[in-house]
Amino acid sequence: MAESAEIVESEESCAALRSILSRVGEKWAPVVMTELVTEPRRFNELRRRLAPITQRMLTATLRGLESDGLITRTVHPTVPPQVEYGLTDAGRELLAILSGVARWTDRHLDAIHTARQASRGR
């Protein structure tokens, strides 16, 4: 506990952290969350905005994010059906943290490219 660099406090935290990191590490998860940051959106609206995502992957990504409590899925019982997806407060908080990763990435773009060049050289 005295170790400031300590990331994980318990077994459960560690497992949860890993699952969340792999969740947001999924190919479409970050952009889907970003699409929902200003307002809730409907399935085909997301599909259009995130083209060339496939229906299958959009569904899978949404289900995954929902199962971790990062987004909500609201079905309006109309004809035709209308489904809205929106960020939860938790999801919004996490997205803010991810924007920190984005800033880190921008700061280190050069270092990342350099490291990749070097590793390709071997």
Add this chain to the structure above:
Amino acid sequence: MAESAEIVESEESCAALRSILSRVGEKWAPVVMTELVTEPRRFNELRRRLAPITQRMLTATLRGLESDGLITRTVHPTVPPQVEYGLTDAGRELLAILSGVARWTDRHLDAIHTARQASRGR
């Protein structure tokens, strides 16, 4: 740019962000980085501390982190060979951000579990 919630600034940033998120989303990447936070460590030292990780996955994880410039690999030309792995400054910064994700995870453990229960029920 005026949009404070905007995560990504360019195509390149977006691709880099995705690759970094999927990198740290790999099964062993976060714990490997955590092991290196206090001091550099050698291959079998990591292997012991991270048991039951396999040699294959430890190698793959280290290579991946190295190729993104998050850790360094230093070979001391001794007999037997001695290889030390250490965090780069960039890696250390990223780890600090990830600890923010860890704190988020701890704050939302209940919400995560609740959401998962609900999604299992369907």
Add this chain to the structure above:
DNA sequence: CGGCATCCCTTATGATACTG
């Protein structure tokens, strides 16, 4: 000591077609 090569299973992603 610090790997790499091989086999094998699971999961992620994509393409396409069909449906309540």
Add this chain to the structure above:
DNA sequence: CAGTATCATAAGGGATGCCG
């Protein structure tokens, strides 16, 4: 509109054995 079903490929991950 908002999906599901099916098929196919690739990448992640584990077990085991060999090597400079």
